[in-house]
């Protein structure tokens with residue numbers, strides 16, 4: 001890839017030393033600025049990221065962000081996978097400036113503009129032709145969760161049914177319908193009025209296989225169970241309006257089903273007449289090594305939910321679906337902020353670059369390189385249970401090797417170690433997130449423009465942080481001391 005050659009250097013010279021300085025300064029403590037203290041005072045108790053990443057951000061460029069104390073960090077959270085081109089990519093800035101300088105309308109409800117038409121054309125050009133040919137698009141309120149709500153309404157209206165099928169470990173957003181489809185119990189445990197008739201099905205999480213089998217056998221049994229459920233007239237479950245799943249689960253712990261499993265799901269839903277909704281809010285737009293993750297399996301969905309990267313770092317969310325499902329009445333999914341012109345311009349610029357510069361292939365190569373580093377660490381650290389994911393959507397599940405093994409012979413989740421590694425990474429200049437069951441999975445979602453050198457730097461920091469966290473926890477590492485910086 002020629003990313004570095006094609007654009008002006010993304011980083012000012014002074015920045016080059018930033019992450020290095022952070023590497024040397026592993027004892028840095030995040031003391032908290034006045035603004036961080038203000039945030040803790042006034043912002044709701046539901047605030048989440050700042051608890052684990054207590055930074056006041058000041059500048060951002062490429063894969064780096066700088067805090068108010070002048071430290072530079074590599075951003076492997078990247079707006080939870082939003083920033084495909086990293087922060088403030090020149091093409092994105094130029095697209096936004098073009099709108100501003102041209103005095104274009106910034107707010108348009110769902111009225112037509114040049115920016116909107118360009119965005120639609122760019123998105124449809126990125127989609128597989130067989131899907132784009134008969135597709136319709138609905139612009140939603142600017143959050144993934146609103147697009148999920150739209151998808152639910154769409155299939156319920158089209159089929160006249162109300163039940164939904166969703167999966168263990170799923171994350172689809174925080175509004176009531178999306179929450180009802182969520183695997184994680186935390187955010188919905190105090191809420192009444194989840195949509196009724198949601199059936200949760202086993203997702204192929206091989207390492208913690210719900211059937212105690214794992215691998216291809218676990219997936220085969222899971223598909224058999226789902227097919228039986230949809231076809232058994234005595235299953236007790238009414239035929240669903242739709243099935244929704246993330247083609248690669250993100251928040252659930254970075255779980256990528258095999259292409260065979262996805263093809264099996266496509267066959268079963270098609271035969272049962274149940275529309276298949278793929279939520280690619282997080283895994284879409286090149287991140288997994290293909291423009292859309294479903295392309296790994298050579299399938300097409302009936303409904304595709306997109307957000308995050310499609311807005312080129314600004315809020316945008318859409319549903320793209322087969323025209324046969326379009327039995328909506330006018331205004332069936334309205335919303336004031338469906339015409340975010342800056343997001344459409346930034347999104348079109350992002351899609352164009354990802355497609356034309358083959359950042360999907362770059363993500364595949366960089367993901368393989370990063371996963372390779374993690375796999376070599378796993379050979380030395382029994383605390384790494386599994387390294388998994390696809391492209392630049394990677395997860396490292398931490399376990400307690402001293403704990404009791406499960407039926408598959410795997411050690412238990414190690415939330416404390418995952419959290420300690422996250423903090424050690426932060427001290428060394430690397431931002432990443434934890435997720436998955438019991439928050440035991442370290443998650444890597446770097447911008448797709450990350451270079452091989454930067455991948456190696458991420459891996460170096462991670463190795464140092466892992467070594468330090470393991471020592472901090474008092475565990476005996478089967479590892480050379482010089483991993484610990």
Ligand SMILES: Cc1ncc(COP(=O)(O)O)c(C=O)c1O
Nearest residue numbers: 143144145171172173246281282
């Ligand atoms: C797969 C998936 N779907 C939906 C959503 C919800 O998107 P938003 O947070 O923009 O509402 C997310 C957010 O992380 C997601 O990862």
